[in-house]
Amino acid sequence: MAGTHDSVPLSVRRRDDEADRTVLLRASALVAAGYGVGASFQAAYIYTRVVPGWDDVALWQRLTANVVGVVVLVAALAAVRVHRARSGWAVAAGTLAAATLMAVVRTLVQVMVGVYPADDVAALRAELLAAVVAGAVSAGIGVWVMLGRRSARRRTRAAERDAVAVEHAVRALEDEEIRIRRQVAEGLHGTLQQRLVLVDAHLAEVEARRRTSDAGLADELAWVRRELAQIRDDDVRQMSRLLYPDRLELGLVPAVRALLGRLPATIATSLHASEAMRALDDPTRSDVTVPERLLALRVVEEAVTNALKHGPASRVDVRLDVEGAVLHIVVANDGAPYAPRAVDPVSGTSRLAQRLAVAGGRLRVGPGADVGVRVEAHLPLGVGTP
Structure with a gap:
């Protein structure tokens, strides 16, 4: 005793x-x-x-x-x-x-x-x-x-x-993940992109010098410049967004709005955030942490990606709400009818469901009200916060 x-x-x-x-x-x-x-x-x-x-x-x-x-x-x-x-x-x-x-x-x-x-x-x-x-x-x-x-x-x-x-360990891992993501994203967006710009400038100078003497070399240099510009504009920026999404520091609502803004113009989008959600998502407050925002944004990303991949969706609707310190996320599309698939433990949806489960939440994928697919997630806020 x-x-x-x-x-x-x-x-x-x-x-x-x-x-x-x-x-x-x-x-x-x-x-x-x-x-x-x-x-x-x-x-x-x-x-x-x-x-x-x-x-x-x-x-x-x-x-x-x-x-x-x-x-x-x-x-x-x-x-x-x-x-x-x-x-x-x-x-x-x-x-x-x-x-x-x-x-x-x-x-x-x-x-x-x-x-x-x-x-x-x-x-x-x-x-x-x-x-x-x-x-x-x-x-x-x-x-x-x-x-x-x-x-x-x-x-x-x-x-x-x-x-x-366990909660503190998960929180520490999430914070470390966010820190690394931010550093890598800043490195891609800053240092690497700056160096690519400098390389492009030197190539432009070489191209100008050789333009009159060797047209073939000038064409090759022009092709290299176009490839560098594409890498800088597409690959580097895209990778930076994947690691640390745009406007995440401003809140979940701005980050989701930025995500929907990158969809093709042929797809109609709508974002509805309740007053409770907007009040809680104030970046000057700490009610919704950056790891929670990132996890919630991943839910929207996965739902939008699947809508584009598995069905010709013409509309995507996102709803964000908070009830009793639980964040509710609903993403619905009007694409192909919902067809249950065999569970793939390495799929993006399965990994996302596991991440939500660790955070005390859950993920549900099912048919929409009329057509398409409805993705619904519940994420408790403040779990593991000291």
């Missing part, structure tokens, strides 16, 4: 001690009272019906003695603080002392109310021994119940600590 209170605040230890004391005393009193009432009825029946000369011993006298005994047992257990003992020997000693005191007081009360005469040594000795055993058993059951509750409490707190540790 040692180490029960390690690393537990004083206020929590006090509440734990109070809870242990209450459980111990209630369980001991209940068992002792049950024993006392049963023994009173049994003894009164046997003695008044079988033993001659005991007709004058009323039931209430035995009940009185046993009630006093229960009260003394509970008071003694509280006085010796059995609930605070941290070793088996201390618990056993306190329990036996309380049971002995209860037995002595109960026997004296029996003599006082006339259950036994004071000179009936044999009967008093038997009652004393029986009371010690009954008190020890009652208190022992109370201790057993208390220890069971204490063990359950330790397991619950250990599970809570493990869960918090």
Whole structure:
């Protein structure tokens, strides 16, 4: 039982001690009272019906003695603080002392109310021994119940600590991922693109010098410049967006709007964000963290990508709402009818569902209201936040 209170605040230890004391005393009193009432009825029946000369011993006298005994047992257990003992020997000693005191007081009360005469040594000795055993058993059951509750409490707190540790680890990994994504995206958008621009400028200078002397070389240099421009405009910027989407720092709503703005003009789009969502998405507040925004944006990206890939969608509608600290994301399209597919654990949708599950959320893909596909995600906000 040692180490029960390690690393537990004083206020929590006090509440734990109070809870242990209450459980111990209630369980001991209940068992002792049950024993006392049963023994009173049994003894009164046997003695008044079988033993001659005991007709004058009323039931209430035995009940009185046993009630006093229960009260003394509970008071003694509280006085010796059995609930605070941290070793088996201390618990056993306190329990036996309380049971002995209860037995002595109960026997004296029996003599006082006339259950036994004071000179009936044999009967008093038997009652004393029986009371010690009954008190020890009652208190022992109370201790057993208390220890069971204490063990359950330790397991619950250990599970809570493990869960918090996992949440903090996930949060740290998410923050590190965001940091790396931002650094790589800034590197692609800044340093690499700048170097490509410098290379293009030097090629332009070489092209100008060679234009009059070698038309073929000038054409080759022009082709290289066009390729560099395409790499800079398409590949580098696209990779930068994949790593760290545009306008994510401004909030989820601006980032989703920027994503929808890159879709072909032939696809109609709409974005509806509730007032609660807009208030919570304020970049000056920390209600929605960057990892949460990124995960939510990935839901929209995956739904839009699948809409373009699996069906000729002409419209994509996105709804963002917050209810009870849970972010609700709905992406619906009017493309091909929903067709359930075999679960692919390496698909983007499966990986996204796993990420949401780690964050305490869930993802559902199903048919739309009339046609197309509806993707719905629920993401708890603030999970793991200190």
